[in-house]
Structures are given as C-alpha cells and as structure tokens.
Amino acid sequence: MTSPLEAKSLSLVREGNAVLDGVSFTVARGEIFALLGGNGAGKSSTLLTFLGFLKPSGGEVLVNGQSVTGDVAAARGAIAYLPEAASLYGHMTAYENLDYFLDLAGKPAGRADLDAALDRVALPAEARTRRLRSYSKGMRQKTAIALALLRETPILLLDEPTSGLDPVAIDEFHDLVKALAGGGQTVLMVTHDVYGACQVADRVGLLRGGKLVGSFSAANGERIDTETVHAAFAERQAA
Known part of the structure; x- marks a missing residue:
C-alpha cells in the first residue's frame, strides 16, 4: 500500500552545508509521526521538501506515491x-482571514463551517470579529489551526504547532490531532518538545545534525515513554 508521505535517503545541501543526510521514513494513513530535534537539526527543512519549497540534493520525497519534484x-x-508563525493579516478579523485564505486555496466555506472550525480550536466567539492585531500569539495560532482544518486535506504538516499555546490549549490541540488521525x-x-511528541505521536523519530538517529513507537495502545525519549534526546544533544 502506498504511504501518504515517504522520504527516501533524503539529503539536502544548502550553501555548502549538509542540512539533511540520508533521511528515510514513511508515514502511514491515519498515523501521527513526530520528528523531534533541537534547533538546526533539519526538522523544518524536511517539511519544506514535502511542500516543494526546497529541492532535495539527493534522494526524494513522495506524497501519495508521487515524487514532489515531479508534480x-x-x-x-x-x-x-x-x-510555527503563520502569516495572517493583523488588519483583518478571524473570519476575514479564513475567508481570504480559503478563497485563495479554492475552498470557500460558509460562516457555519468557519464557526465549527473555530469552535474546535476554542477561539472565543467574541474574538472572531476582532482584528488579529489585538490577538495574543496563542489566539493567532488557533486561527491558523482552524484554517488548516478547513482545508480538509488528507495530509497535515505541523511545524512546532503548539508554540504560543497555554497548557490547556496544548492538551486540547493534541486531542484534536489524535481525532483527525483517527x-x-x-x-x-x-x-523540540519531547513531552508533546510522546503525548500525541504514534511514532517519534529523533533527528540530529540532519540524520535520523533514533526511532520510538507506542506499544499496546500506550504512549511512548517520555523518559526514554528524553534520555536519548539529551544524550544526542550532548554528543
């Protein structure tokens, strides 16, 4: 069966530096896979190759079995x-931002659908008609998450998705992601959040210096052991 996402010996060299070095993994339908790593590990670059914004120097990335560079x-x-920092317009309301970006994507939605998505991310009703320049970082992130949900795509890429959210909102977001995967x-x-990765993911890949150096999986319906992953993460960071 074709995997929705696959990296095959993915390498990426930028300005003479090896950003990614032989990274290989697959993500199955309905699976949550977390790439865990520190700053400069190559995490965001991996996502950008799947979006076609960065072209692999070696290997390839596939979406639904098709090479990204091919289409x-x-x-x-x-x-x-x-x-991590969604580019939303501060002079527009939440509704206006969602309408604008969904129109650009060719996925216009009615007010009821917008409210349903904003309800799922727990953005207060009174805030939805306010301009985003008055929002906290967490509220802007919730609006961006709602936009991603409204796209209704089979694949979701998340770059530090809980940045700016408070602990309660983080737990709510993790529950939402698990429901989407379900x-x-x-x-x-x-x-780079060990606890968050272990809480929500079915598998965690440890990325360091552009290489995938460890892999951890949930077993028997249990969460991935945080202490085990944290110890490996700390050891690799110190290496």
Whole structure:
C-alpha cells in the first residue's frame, strides 16, 4: 500500500552545508509521526521538501506515491501546512482571514463551517470579529489551526504547532490531532518538545545534525515513554 508521505535517503545541501543526510521514513494513513530535534537539526527543512519549497540534493520525497519534484502542485493540493508563525493579516478579523485564505486555496466555506472550525480550536466567539492585531500569539495560532482544518486535506504538516499555546490549549490541540488521525488524516509534525511528541505521536523519530538517529513507537495502545525519549534526546544533544 502506498504511504501518504515517504522520504527516501533524503539529503539536502544548502550553501555548502549538509542540512539533511540520508533521511528515510514513511508515514502511514491515519498515523501521527513526530520528528523531534533541537534547533538546526533539519526538522523544518524536511517539511519544506514535502511542500516543494526546497529541492532535495539527493534522494526524494513522495506524497501519495508521487515524487514532489515531479508534480509540486499535486503535493501541495494534498497537504495543509501549519508553520510555527503563520502569516495572517493583523488588519483583518478571524473570519476575514479564513475567508481570504480559503478563497485563495479554492475552498470557500460558509460562516457555519468557519464557526465549527473555530469552535474546535476554542477561539472565543467574541474574538472572531476582532482584528488579529489585538490577538495574543496563542489566539493567532488557533486561527491558523482552524484554517488548516478547513482545508480538509488528507495530509497535515505541523511545524512546532503548539508554540504560543497555554497548557490547556496544548492538551486540547493534541486531542484534536489524535481525532483527525483517527478519521484517517496523516500527520507529520516537527517539534523540540519531547513531552508533546510522546503525548500525541504514534511514532517519534529523533533527528540530529540532519540524520535520523533514533526511532520510538507506542506499544499496546500506550504512549511512548517520555523518559526514554528524553534520555536519548539529551544524550544526542550532548554528543
């Protein structure tokens, strides 16, 4: 069966530096795979290769079995991407931002659908008609998450998705991601948060210096052991 996401011996060299070095992994339909690593490990660069913004120097990345470099438009059409700092417009309301970006994506939605998505991310109703310049970082992130949900794509890429969220909102977001995966959506997230990765992911890959140096899986319905992953992460960071 074709995997929604696959990296095959992925290498990436930028300005003479090896950002990624022979990274290989697959993400199955309905699976949550977390790439865990520190700053400069190559996490965000991995996501950008799947979106076609960075071209591999070696190997390849595939979306639904098709090479991204062969058909960038098809890859992007299957993916909703949530960056760490979403580029939303401060002079527009939450509704206006969602309407604008969904129109650009060719996925217009009615007010009821917008409210349903904003309800799922727990953005207060009174805030939805306020301009985003008055929002906290967490509220802007919730709006961006709602936009990703409204795209209704089979694949979701998340770059430090809980940045700016408070602990309660983080738990709510993790529950939401697990519900999406339970409905068949494929999720690839990158993070430096060991606890968050272990809480939500089915598998965690440890990325260091552009190489995949460790892999951890949940067993028998249990969460991945945080202490084991933290010890490996700390050991690799100190190496």
